[in-house]
Amino acid sequence: MRVSSDMFYSHLTQGLLDNLKDMDKLSNQIATGKKFFKPSDDVLGTLRSIGYKLTLSQNAQAQQTITEATNYLNYNDTILTQLSETLTNLKRVTMPSGGTSEDQAYYASQAAALRDNLLDFSNSTYLNNYIFSGSLSDQPAYTYDDVNHVYVYQGDNNQMALNLGAGTTLKAINIVGNSIDTSLLSPFNYNLVAAKTITLPSGSTVVFTPDRLTSPNSTIINVQITDTMANVDNFSFTNIMDLAHLISNAWNRVDIDGTTALTSQQSSDRIEALANVLDEVQSQVLTVQGQLGVSQSGINDQKTRLTSNTTTQQNSLDNIQEAKMDETIISILKVSTALNALRSASAKILSQSLFDFLR
């Protein structure tokens, strides 16, 4: 085959260009740590990396949600612990019997203070939102109706769900302040399913009857105490603030309105009857705390799954798109050697022709 001068040039320049192209790709890999730089470099790799990145982004979002949910549940738990302690203190106020009028006034003021504490707890806020108002989180869960002398629930019984990623939805993240739904426990009302009768040590009979009202959304517990003399005392409450209010007033020997006088028997029976309810409510608080624990446990499980999944996805993403540095450096050395050899040969071949030898 005849070899012309142009063939030398084109072969050598093509060889140089090919080697430089390889060198450019490898040096890019070293500079960025990535194996490919555009979809056509590795179509499948690109598509997989988009998928992994999408999952990682959704996982990151879910982990953010989990962190927020955990903080929210922890805050709820703290409030419920304090609520439980307050109910214990309220229970203590119901324990003494008799005493001097000063003692009774002291108990009344103690109960009133605890009532106000309970109201504060019921109107707890998290990120400026009332946490026990259901979806109506922009208004306090409870306000005092000074006409009827009762505490009225302002919220609803809607529960907020959260998406924790990978199709996992956490239902009922929030605790409602009151509900007529007996399957939905609230720490602020007495979840009485059916009428209940108890007998007090004084011999008086107490009948608790639930009356569920949709407006306002609350269950009124009607209480009827019949003493041994067949005297009947009727009153009602809907929540633990009402309950504390009743106890405080009972120590002052007045009805819920603060003016209607109660007999000594009525006062002591009321205090004893309500002390009984307090035990039940405290038990409810513990149950709600238990439910929080279950939710937290579910969140922790999901967090573990997400962390594991994130690690796997990240590893897969790295395997697909990250350049292996040792291999890349070796490849650079190989290409560099070939390139230098070609340059050296080119310099020799191109620099001389027969003309250089003609004298």
Added chain:
Amino acid sequence: MSFLTIFDIGKTALFASQAQLGVISNNIANASTPGYSRQEVILTIAAPVSQGHNQVVGQGVQVAGIRRQYDALLQNQIDLAQQEYGKSTTHSQNLSYIEQVFNETQGIGLATPMTDFFNAWHEVSNNPQGLTERSLLLQKADTLVNSAKLMEQGITTTLTQINSGIVDTVSKINAFATRIAKLNEQIAQVEAGSASGTANDFRDQRSEVLRQLNSLVNVNAWEDPTNGTLTVTLGNRNLVSGSNTNTLSAIYDQTANYIYKLDGIDITSKISKGELGGAVAASGNIQTHLLDLRKLVASLTSQVNVQHTQGYDLNGVQGTDFFTPIGFNVSDNSANGTLSATANNLTPLTLDNYAVTFADDGSGGYNYTITNSSTSATSTAAYDPAGTTVDFEGIRFVISGAVTATDSFTVAPDLSKAIQNFETAITDPREIAASSSAATVPGDNANALLMADIINQDIVELNSTTFTDYYQSLVGQIGSQSKTAADGLTYNNNFLTMLNTQRASISGVSMDEEAANLVRFQRAYQAAARLIQTADVLFEDLINLAGR
């Protein structure tokens, strides 16, 4: 044989050597000239002269002609390969531009903004009454909008560049055609009446121009053996015939595509190779990808709006369109009828086209039929020329005016403006509808959760895939096309290089060879001169002898 014969023979040798040296210098001068074919002198023995006594004496050497080393078959292969190479170059180059618009490996594209947008809905669902989360969502929506607009801009800019390149290419094709016609004329003049003389340099020039023309478009060429002129055809029409040319023109049509006409005849379908063919192919591919992207954005707009209008905002008001809704294009094929189309129910709304036709009801009136072109679902009833309002698949069709059975309308979602009009319609964070009912505002996050979940839903208009799957598939198609085009370019480049190497082997100039020939013919020239000198000495000796 006389002394004078020696002079004559020496002279022919001298002239032959001169011609050789001239051709060698031309070869050396054009060693790097594209398209140049090495030339060599054809020598023949001069006709001998009989001098009687059975003596036939040679008369030296004769230059029969100058031949270029040229393989017509190989050149034809190069021309064809040049068409493929030209196409691959333009196709690959333009697809690589588009690939950069969708370069998810560098975080460029829609995947991240789209995911961030739906993640922002998650954030709103975590704290539905939070204005910070709501403002963040609007920011992410704007980022999504801007990303889509930037992508569309990148694609349309590339299309504009392709179109601009097409105009240049057509102009070059016409210039090359004119050049070939001129060279045809020159070759015909040089070779007219000459049995042996060929216009080597003009032919090389014409071959080179033809090669360049082939790199631009898929022409065919054949030479007229009677006068050496080349006829060049494009799409079975003459581009060059002898010294005449026809002008190729590119005319923009209503669909924003070029129609190519040669001598007034539409040859668009015949443009398949060369840079022009590559531009046409790339433009077609890119327009398909642009339509897919617009469809994705239109579908996202529709789905987000549907869900958003089912929720309630912080003011307890039912949600409005989150993004500016897609409009409709109406194609009117009627003499007196009019039709307007507006979206009136987002839930059943599709991205399909609709045909509105009319049929004689047999009693002087007409029935209208609206047909979904994709599903063939129809709605038909009596038509009232005074004004007929039809709600079908989320669109309100208002038709009026006298119609005939041949009248029709086509209603299609205006996908061409799906991204151009893509804007976040909500500006007040309080108007984000995160709740499922007015009564549960502000703490209810049910609608926000459904909004966030849209990213995981299969969308019928997108071949029943999710937004991200559809987008991934789009990136995959672009990546694959770009890879195929780049592989094609590499193959065609290698093939062309191989053919050019073969051509260089035959037609290329070797400096070593020319140097050797230079020495050889320099010596031949010196020998011829010495021959004349010797004859001169002999002749002088003879004259001196006679003068004594």
